[in-house]
């Protein structure tokens with residue numbers, strides 16, 4: 001009987017004790033995540049991004065918008081909105097870019113102006129990720145210092161010195177509550193980064209940027225040879241796998257077309 005009482009007391013105490021994981025979650029200011037359509041890419045040769053593939057291919061382009069108590073954060077800006085008005089799309093070195101809906105119109109549907117976006121977090125400087133950078137001159141850029149200082153051989157430098165910027169050197173907890181964290185994943189470009197978002201109901205999501213282009217690449221742990229630094233890219237895949245494991249998270253690959261029908265797009269959202 002005495003043993004049972006002790007056991008019961010221990011159980012009650014453990015129920016009353018604060019659970020660190022939950023306590024941290026309660027303090028988190030993250031509210032919602034919106035998935036935004038940011039264009040389509042038709043590839044002349046699928047193997048240029050997915051080694052081993054053959055024939056023409058397609059990549060989706062996806063951006064993500066986070067609503068946090070401390071402000072809105074947009075992750076990547078997709079293809080330029082002007083492409084919506086080009087019936088044949090815009091030629092790129094690897095294929096053709098098209099778009100059927102602007103980023104600005106999707107923000108407007110949510111009642112937002114581009115000046116409402118406090119933070120503009122960018123995976124890297126390639127054109128299909130920074131196409132609408134000019135829409136957000138007031139937003140504070142969140143990029144890796146190595147990316148900010150790099151001048152890409154194609155397209156040149158994208159960042160304007162007058163734009164406010166936080167130059168991260170490695171991982172960076174944007175709101176200080178662990179809900180939105182830049183994860184340094186160099187290799188595709190010198191300062192490439194992913195974004196870890198911890199949502200109260202959905203759980204942890206890791207946005208790939210171009211650290212991973214397709215699910216086939218992720219599944220077979222490979223990267224395109226066009227990446228700036230292949231060994232560094234492969235090490236970044238290992239880092240991502242560790243982050244996913246630590247957070248019991250899901251990897252969302254922005255360029256993977258098979259993910260498109262699986263997602264709820266804005267104005268629907270994830271909590």
Ligand SMILES: [Zn+2]
Pocket residue numbers: 124126188210
């Ligand atoms: Zn890229």
